[in-house]
Amino acid sequence: MKVWKVEDISAYIESGILELYVLGDVSPEEKLQVEAMAAKHPAIKAELGEIERSMEVYAEENAIEPAEHLRSRVLNSILTNFADDRTFETERIEPKDKVIALPAQRTNNFYKYAFAACLALLMASIVVLISMYNKLQDSNNTIAALQSDKQHFANTVSLKEGELEVLQDASFKFLKLQATPKAPTGSHITVAWSPSKKKVWIDMKSLKMPENDKEHQYQLWALVGGKPIDLGVFDANADTADMKEMKSTALADAFAVTLEPKGGSPTPTMDEMMVVGKF
Amino acid sequence: MSKKRKISLSEEELVRALQNREKIAIEALYDMYSSSLYGVISRIVIDEATAEDVLQETFVKIWHSFSGYSTEKGRLFTWMVNIARNLAIDKIRSKDFKNQNKNQELENNVTFIDEQRNTVYNPELLGIKELVATLKPEQKLILELVYFKGYTHVEAADELGIPLGTIKTRLRMAILELRKHFN
Numbered sequence: 001m002k003v004w005k006v007e008d009i010s011a012y013i014e015s016g017i018l019e020l021y022v023l024g025d026v027s028p029e030e031k032l033q034v035e036a037m038a039a040k041h042p043a044i045k046a047e048l049g050e051i052e053r054s055m056e057v058y059a060e061e062n063a064i065e066p067a068e069h070l071r072s073r074v075l076n077s078i079l080t081n082f083a084d085d086r087t088f089e090t091e092r093i094e095p096k097d098k099v100i101a102l103p104a105q106r107t108n109n110f111y112k113y114a115f116a117a118c119l120a121l122l123m124a125s126i127v128v129l130i131s132m133y134n135k136l137q138d139s140n141n142t143i144a145a146l147q148s149d150k151q152h153f154a155n156t157v158s159l160k161e162g163e164l165e166v167l168q169d170a171s172f173k174f175l176k177l178q179a180t181p182k183a184p185t186g187s188h189i190t191v192a193w194s195p196s197k198k199k200v201w202i203d204m205k206s207l208k209m210p211e212n213d214k215e216h217q218y219q220l221w222a223l224v225g226g227k228p229i230d231l232g233v234f235d236a237n238a239d240t241a242d243m244k245e246m247k248s249t250a251l252a253d254a255f256a257v258t259l260e261p262k263g264g265s266p267t268p269t270m271d272e273m274m275v276v277g278k279f
Numbered sequence: 280m281s282k283k284r285k286i287s288l289s290e291e292e293l294v295r296a297l298q299n300r301e302k303i304a305i306e307a308l309y310d311m312y313s314s315s316l317y318g319v320i321s322r323i324v325i326d327e328a329t330a331e332d333v334l335q336e337t338f339v340k341i342w343h344s345f346s347g348y349s350t351e352k353g354r355l356f357t358w359m360v361n362i363a364r365n366l367a368i369d370k371i372r373s374k375d376f377k378n379q380n381k382n383q384e385l386e387n388n389v390t391f392i393d394e395q396r397n398t399v400y401n402p403e404l405l406g407i408k409e410l411v412a413t414l415k416p417e418q419k420l421i422l423e424l425v426y427f428k429g430y431t432h433v434e435a436a437d438e439l440g441i442p443l444g445t446i447k448t449r450l451r452m453a454i455l456e457l458r459k460h461f462n
Contacts, residue, residue, distance in 0.1 A: 055357070074309060
């Protein structure tokens with residue numbers, strides 16, 4: 001190492017490097033250099049000692065007593081290494097003077113946590129609410145579907161009841177109306193009529209007629225003494241129901257079906273007579 | 280009065296006891312130095328719970344790395360306070376701590392600490408407050424920044440907009456002023 005003169009040593013001290021060394025604010029190289037210089041020059045070592053002592057007193061002057069409970073916590077965390085069950089007492093020497101301990105002001109985190117909890121609860125509630133709403137919608141849809149099914153079955157049942165009534169009632173007469181030359185060969189309609197009950201039904205199931213277009217409908221007539229009585233209109237479609245109740249009549253010599261403009265006509269168009277049947 | 284007294288040893292006895300890994304040594308060490316170290320730590324870290332954690336880490340580190348200390352290197356306290364300061368600075372520069380303290384204003388915490396903590400008044404040190412008060416404001420400021428706020432002298436020069444040489448001189452003058460009164 002370079003030999004330092006006395007002036008150099010005092011310049012080294014004056015440079016302020018020793019203060020920075022004590023404050024831990026030097027590079028590793030500077031640190032080694034200071035330690036080497038101190039080992040070599042008593043004046044530097046003495047100067048370092050002075051600086052260290054004054055900083056230590058300065059720290060004591062600015063000391064803050066840590067909380068009492070910390071003593072046993074710190075010591076016990078170190079002493080776990082001793083692998084014995086020794087613990088340190090938290091209690092320490094109490095000041096002789098009457099010192100009234102002021103309650104430490106603790107930051108109150110309660111509202112922060114309460115707010116967070118409320119927020120979490122709100123989110124959870126919203127999620128539950130949305131899922132409940134979806135379930136309710138599903139249920140409502142199911143109920144609507146069931147109701148429409150039920151209505152459908154009720155309709156079917158009442159229709160079937162009507163049919164049964166006709167079939168079981170001995171007062172009904174069945175008449176098969178046969179095709180006129182106007183209609184395709186084999187066309188026919190079965191009419192059930194009860195003179196006593198004045199009811200007329202046509203059996204749509206066994207109906208065999210050319211399908212009518214949108215502008216026209218078939219119309220059923222009862223002939224009484226050669227005079228036609230309107231018994232209502234119907235359509236000959238593939239999807240028509242089983243039996244259809246027509247307008248009532250107590251008298252009939254014959255039944256006939258004509259093709260009329262949609263909604264029917266007051267008097268039959270005799271040219272368009274499709275089927276006819278007499279008792 | 281408590282049955283237990285604060286343990287106090289001379290520095291030589293303490294260092295020897297620590298080197299021999301005696302249990303009494305760590306108790307004495309805590310009783311003698313915890314408030315001085317905590318004074319430095321809690322000025323850097325501010326948050327009380329975190330400062331307590333740092334104090335604990337400091338003593339654990341002192342205990343585990345005591346073989347790295349030798350009396351030739353200087354005073355025990357100098358070695359310990361540098362461990363404490365480095366741990367405290369690591370803590371406030373860690374990401375967790377920055378996030379946690381985003382909303383805390385430094386200014387608020389200075390008065391907060393003063394309200395919250397009872398500074399220890401050592402009778403031997405009575406009068407030193409006034410002596411320190413004789414320091415010039417710029418000398419106090421540089422001591423405060425480097426000793427208690429964990430600035431390096433380079434950072435302090437940056438912060439104050441003062442050349443490095445001036446910072447070093449001021450620091451030396453401030454410590455010389457302290458020495459005048461302590462001796």
